[in-house]
Amino acid sequence: MPTDHQLSPAPTPEAEPAAVRRTGHQTWCPSAGPERPESVVLGVQSPESGQVVYLAEPIPAAQAAAMVPEGIDPRRILRFAAHCDQRCPNNSAGDCTLVNRLQAVPVRQVHAHQIPRCHLRQDCQWWTQVGVEACRRCPALVTVRTAGDEFGDLVADPATTRADLAAWITANPAAEAPSGS
Numbered sequence: 001m002p003t004d005h006q007l008s009p010a011p012t013p014e015a016e017p018a019a020v021r022r023t024g025h026q027t028w029c030p031s032a033g034p035e036r037p038e039s040v041v042l043g044v045q046s047p048e049s050g051q052v053v054y055l056a057e058p059i060p061a062a063q064a065a066a067m068v069p070e071g072i073d074p075r076r077i078l079r080f081a082a083h084c085d086q087r088c089p090n091n092s093a094g095d096c097t098l099v100n101r102l103q104a105v106p107v108r109q110v111h112a113h114q115i116p117r118c119h120l121r122q123d124c125q126w127w128t129q130v131g132v133e134a135c136r137r138c139p140a141l142v143t144v145r146t147a148g149d150e151f152g153d154l155v156a157d158p159a160t161t162r163a164d165l166a167a168w169i170t171a172n173p174a175a176e177a178p179s180g181s
């Protein structure tokens with residue numbers, strides 16, 4: 001039987017992060033910004049392949065962002081992770097709708113049987129939610145999209161359905177599908 005000093009008021013649904021309600025612990029978003037106090041670097045965007053190269057260990061986002069030349073958005077070079085936040089437009093009752101949409105994106109051959117080694121996995125919202133199907137698509141995701149990235153814009157839009165994405169892919173068979181958050 002707990003004593004009084006071990007008890008604390010139960011959080012209201014509004015105050016408790018949705019990801020905590022779903023999994024019992026705070027999950028992390030693998031496509032966040034560097035501005036949050038807990039933000040860390042997930043990986044580096046390779047200029048050659050356009051894919052993320054994942055760090056073996058997280059490093060604080062502020063430390064890495066400070067090394068990015070002025071005038072360049074750090075999210076163009078680095079991928080950041082931070083707490084999954086119920087205020088995010090992609091959050092729906094604790095689920096990330098972005099990773100649900102991402103599952104419509106074709107997987108690159110190299111990731112059909114291999115997934116990245118990733119320091120975030122045990123806390124990753126996407127892994128928690130859809131498992132390996134997220135990791136197969138995660139390296140291709142860019143947080144900041146370039147102008148004219150029609151498919152990336154569609155993926156990023158919370159109003160887009162997987163049927164919309166499937167229709168775009170069917171209508172654009174020659175396009176290499178990029179993806180954005």
Ligand code: SF4
Pocket residue numbers: 030042116118119120121122124125126127134135136138139
């Ligand atoms: S989706 Fe997979 S590869 Fe991407 S951050 Fe989460 S666990 Fe790592």
